[in-house]
Amino acid sequence: MSESPARLNVTQQKDVSIVEFTENKILDEMNITEIGQALDVIVQSKDRPKLLLDFANVDHLSSAALGMLINVNTKLKQQNGQLRLASIRPQIMEVFVITKLNRLFRISATRAEAFGSFE
Amino acid sequence: MSESPARLNVTQQKDVSIVEFTENKILDEMNITEIGQALDVIVQSKDRPKLLLDFANVDHLSSAALGMLINVNTKLKQQNGQLRLASIRPQIMEVFVITKLNRLFRISATRAEAFGSFE
Amino acid sequence: MDTALDTPLRFVIHSDFAEGRQVQHAILEEITRHHFGPDATFAIRLALEEALINAIKHGNKFDPNKVVRVEASITPQIAEIIVEDEGTGFQRACVPDPTTDENVERIHGRGVMLIESYMDEVNWQSGGRRIRMVRRNDDAGR
Amino acid sequence: MDTALDTPLRFVIHSDFAEGRQVQHAILEEITRHHFGPDATFAIRLALEEALINAIKHGNKFDPNKVVRVEASITPQIAEIIVEDEGTGFQRACVPDPTTDENVERIHGRGVMLIESYMDEVNWQSGGRRIRMVRRNDDAGR
Ligand SMILES: Nc1ncnc2c1ncn2[C@@H]1O[C@H](COP(=O)(O)OP(=O)(O)O)[C@@H](O)[C@H]1O
């Protein structure tokens, strides 16, 4: 995954791609486009992709970033894939609750729990 | 703190009382009354008390439990004390956001962050 | 809206929290058996508990001569739960909003709004003595 | 309501995200200097960013000949921020609710509702070309 920009840390564990955001702000529209593209590459690289996004380092999030996540989720579903979000900080969790996107995404407390929740 | 019921695990770190809920449901009205009383003992045991509640094990919460937490917070403030909540799981965080109690309480992602946020 | 086709579970209990908890457990077992997802399960547990506590406490006022009736119709897609007490009812519209700045430090009054937030459909019937709540298993096949 | 007494910060920028980010940083520094708590700071950062992006993108449509004006009045108690573009405005009431079942998978349309959720007071003025937002530093002395 050497193509992925420095702001993502991608590792593979069994059949799950684990992506850690390494910057605390994934807000800037330019960043967001890049991140979205990098995630697309992962999603398209296999059938039934399993993607785990680790938000431990993220302490800010814009509506554009939410749109990017929805986009990734939609593409994943089209390929019968699964998306899990993990380690979301309390202030960021509030954003998901206010927008009711916590009902769209599967959110786990820890990376290990998210990993265990794939079907 | 040998008086505190088994459902609480209380430790002292510097001037901060750290309380861990050891049961995943702090829902039952009886439990809640007991827990509230145990927290009162801690709050009243000193001036300017600092209380850190660790929710890592809590995966269910009722409105009665929220009332108990508000009560503890109010008493703490009367004694110029400080309350911090930590390690709240995503589903529980949703309850705090829906009731807007995340605006009343200071919530941190981890116990260490909560510890560092006392003034 | 889907309607539940299985024969509903029915319970008649005294105005007692311990009996309420047994009903809650029985219904949640059925929810698990029908493979409800984690969010729907959380929602139903919370709403059911708040409704049972209200029926026992505010409705029947712990009166040992009054009962609470519970009915749960559960399919893999949807859960419909009815809780009915023998109290005097109440006006939903008169329960103050607990999220306003003035009310946010009040100790009581969050049960009703949590029920409404977590369930997809809530109807107060029979003057407030009966609550009907519906929650889809939206997590199914997600 | 409190009004801000300090001389307000004023900025005039081009329709450019990088310039928008500089304004955002300058205002957040002032917020930090006035000891706003973590929740108020988070709220202001989010709302300001959404308002700036909307002014540059939807208002001025990235037109290099149009400017965005920003005014921030900040005291230890309260922040009042005004963002004004030179576009054609919009009707707040016509922006669809992004949280309904039909809209929750749409990629756009959450900025306005986030601003309104996170700020204490929001007014759309001048036909939608100007937004005035107020946030108390409720964390002060908590
Ligand atoms: N089944 C019921 N019968 C009568 N009154 C009820 C019932 N359920 C709720 N209420 C009324 O609505 C109010 C709000 O209930 P709720 O939101 O659950 O908060 P709380 O139980 O903490 O007061 C109660 O104080 C009570 O007056």
Ligand SMILES: Nc1ncnc2c1ncn2[C@@H]1O[C@H](COP(=O)(O)OP(=O)(O)O)[C@@H](O)[C@H]1O
């Ligand atoms: N300053 C503005 N000028 C013109 N239209 C605006 C402005 N701000 C918001 N809008 C309109 O409101 C809609 C919703 O905005 P928003 O909630 O921020 O979501 P998004 O930017 O993702 O579309 C926009 O699509 C646009 O039509």
